[in-house]
Amino acid sequence: TQLLEQSPQFLSIQEGENLTVYCNSSSVFSSLQWYRQEPGEGPVLLVTVVTGGEVKKLKRLTFQFGDARKDSSLHITAAQPGDTGLYLCAGARSYQLTFGKGTKLSVIP
């Protein structure tokens, strides 16, 4: 049973477009963490959101944690080819992370 539904699984967009990735769960998490993974490498932490309703910005990336701490979103503004990669959300409960399946993003020049 997958506890963290991540969507979409695949996304192919043109450079300059905006996009949003969603992570939804019926469970409450202590925090929601977003990672980015390149082929042959491990996940690299982008951001953690801890407080319900929290919004964090990392350059063109905006991360939001739902008020009930069950869902999160990642919004990328004006996507660049360098944003291409696999984006993973992970909910933390105690020291265990529950991962979504990931969103494979391709940004076409």
Next chain:
Amino acid sequence: EAGVTQFPSHSVIEKGQTVTLRCDPISGHDNLYWYRRVMGKEIKFLLHFVKESKQDESGMPNNRFLAERTGGTYSTLKVQPAELEDSGVYFCASSQLSFNYGYTFGSGTRLTVV
């Protein structure tokens, strides 16, 4: 600072053989984790060490998997005997602060059991 180091990066073994994966966490990180991604599935938790003690091994699939962390430093994950369904990428991660601050992952070991 050096990151989390895992080796080997790839391992191909026959069913029934034994394989040992190693992880060197970031120096000073008390928390060490093992995760696994099998093909087509999400990354899943295997276990968590604090220093040399196993805090949570609820994700270990069965008793063919044995993890140790000698002296609270590096960790090994042994699979004996390996089965076909053990194939996947095994990730190690470490952290010093609360889990809410995120983890540093290694590049993983791709295990193929044939």
